[in-house]
Amino acid sequence: MGQTETLIKVLKEWNEEAGEDKVNSFEHCIGLTLCQLGDIYDPANIPESDCLNLIKLRIKYLMKNCGISEDFLVMGVVNFITELFEKSIREHGKNIIDIEKSIKEEPPKETTQNQLDELKDRSYRIQAIKELDIWKRITAKYFNEINRINWQIDRQKQYEEFEDQVLESKLKKVKEIIKEQSNE
Numbered sequence: 001m002g003q004t005e006t007l008i009k010v011l012k013e014w015n016e017e018a019g020e021d022k023v024n025s026f027e028h029c030i031g032l033t034l035c036q037l038g039d040i041y042d043p044a045n046i047p048e049s050d051c052l053n054l055i056k057l058r059i060k061y062l063m064k065n066c067g068i069s070e071d072f073l074v075m076g077v078v079n080f081i082t083e084l085f086e087k088s089i090r091e092h093g094k095n096i097i098d099i100e101k102s103i104k105e106e107p108p109k110e111t112t113q114n115q116l117d118e119l120k121d122r123s124y125r126i127q128a129i130k131e132l133d134i135w136k137r138i139t140a141k142y143f144n145e146i147n148r149i150n151w152q153i154d155r156q157k158q159y160e161e162f163e164d165q166v167l168e169s170k171l172k173k174v175k176e177i178i179k180e181q182s183n184e
Contacts, residue, residue, distance in 0.1 A: 003074045003151045004059045006142050008052045010078075013138050014131075015048070023128040024088055027051070029081055034058065036080055037073075070155070071148065078139050085132040092125055 001009070015026045030051045034040065037058045046054070055077070062068045099116045118124055 002154075003070050003148075004056055006147075007059075007074045007077060008056055010138050010142050011052060011055075012048075014135050017134050017138070018131045021127065022131060023124060024085055024131050029084060030055065032084060033077055033080060037062065037077070071151065075143065075148075078143055082132075082135060082139070085128070085135055089125065089128045089132060092119065092128065095119055 011026075011030075018024075018026075026048070034051075034054060037055065039054065039058045059070065059073045059077075062073055063070055096116065096119050099112060099119065103112060103116070
């Protein structure tokens with residue numbers, strides 16, 4: 001399984017293990033990831049498998065058309081999502097203060113008050129930490145140095161096989177040209 005396919009597997013595994021009541025919604029993570037990859041979609045309106053396929057297709061597009069390495073793109077996505085989860089924990093208190101300030105400035109909407117109540121609940125921060133821990137455990141399992149070296153070796157073999165095919169094709173053409181010239 002290649003590095004991009006492994007990323008898709010990791011995203012699915014995290015989504016399942018983190019459960020239904022996530023602080024960091026799967027759709028939000030996917031949407032922000034697609035934006036970072038230069039693609040804008042609203043994943044709330046797209047089935048999960050299609051969203052994951054969009055990430056896969058975008059990575060393949062950037063590799064083929066822009067010459068960006070798969071390792072760089074995949075590890076960039078992994079690090080981006082890690083930072084996203086860490087930020088949700090780091091800025092938890094700031095978000096509470098910001099909402100409280102907005103409530104003082106204007107009468108709160110029901111959704112604003114519900115959001116504040118949710119943020120103030122102890123389980124919110126615990127869930128955010130749990131989601132980050134799950135993400136780090138899963139990514140450590142799949143994106144360890146040994147796997148990354150093996151992917152690099154596989155890519156090198158594919159490149160060498162491609163080079164051999166190109167050289168073989170060129171050699172065949174040269175032989176045909178020599179044969180044609182010797183028949184003249």
